[in-house]
Amino acid sequence: METSKKQLDAIGYELDQLYIKIQNHIEDRVSAEGYVYVDTYRGWVNEYNQIIQKYNKLTSANLSLRNVSDYELSSTFKTVRTDIVKSFAQSVKKLVNNVETDIKLMGNKVDSIPPHQMRVCFKTGAKGCPINPTERKSKVFIAMSFSDEYKDSYEYGGKTYLRAKRSPAL
Numbered sequence: 001m002e003t004s005k006k007q008l009d010a011i012g013y014e015l016d017q018l019y020i021k022i023q024n025h026i027e028d029r030v031s032a033e034g035y036v037y038v039d040t041y042r043g044w045v046n047e048y049n050q051i052i053q054k055y056n057k058l059t060s061a062n063l064s065l066r067n068v069s070d071y072e073l074s075s076t077f078k079t080v081r082t083d084i085v086k087s088f089a090q091s092v093k094k095l096v097n098n099v100e101t102d103i104k105l106m107g108n109k110v111d112s113i114p115p116h117q118m119r120v121c122f123k124t125g126a127k128g129c130p131i132n133p134t135e136r137k138s139k140v141f142i143a144m145s146f147s148d149e150y151k152d153s154y155e156y157g158g159k160t161y162l163r164a165k166r167s168p169a170l
Contacts, residue, residue: 005106007058012099014051018044019096022089026082035079041088042068048092055095059102063095 022044029036049065056063070077072084140162144150 005103008099008103008106011051011055011058012096012103014054015048015092015096015099018047018051019089019092022085022092026085026089035074035082036085038068038073038078038080041072041080041085044088048088052095055099066091 025036025040045066045068052063052065055061066088072080074081144154144158
């Protein structure tokens with residue numbers, strides 16, 4: 001499955017928004033009360049897991065989903081330890097950076113053109129051929145200038161060779 005840059009951009013954006021949401025909550029809530037409620041944390045983890053599932057499906061990666069474990073919670077099981085929330089925020093940020101790296105690598109990736117297709121369209125100058133011709137046996141395409149200086153090359157080079165091979169192209 002081919003990954004599109006647009007889809008990765010969307011995942012990166014979702015992850016970045018989740019990270020911002022967590023960071024803002026840490027700054028507001030933790031500084032005032034020193035803790036985060038379990039339901040809030042579980043909501044973030046669920047959102048993160050949904051994004052991870054999209055990312056795994058899109059990239060064929062196998063990133064693990066995150067679970068909320070008892071050791072992450074306070075003794076009352078109503079709040080989450082702040083170090084756990086900060087660690088979670090950092091793991092989200094790390095994934096944001098990984099997605100951004102994937103996007104940059106996609107931009108540097110050169111699309112491979114099958115050997116039977118043109119590298120550059122002779123008519124438009126675009127990369128590849130917009131017609132996308134299929135390969136057919138016993139058919140040949142010769143691209144050369146219509147200039148008189150190439151007439152001998154065609155008559156005695158290309159045409160003679162093709163006739164010798166009994167190509168039905170001529």
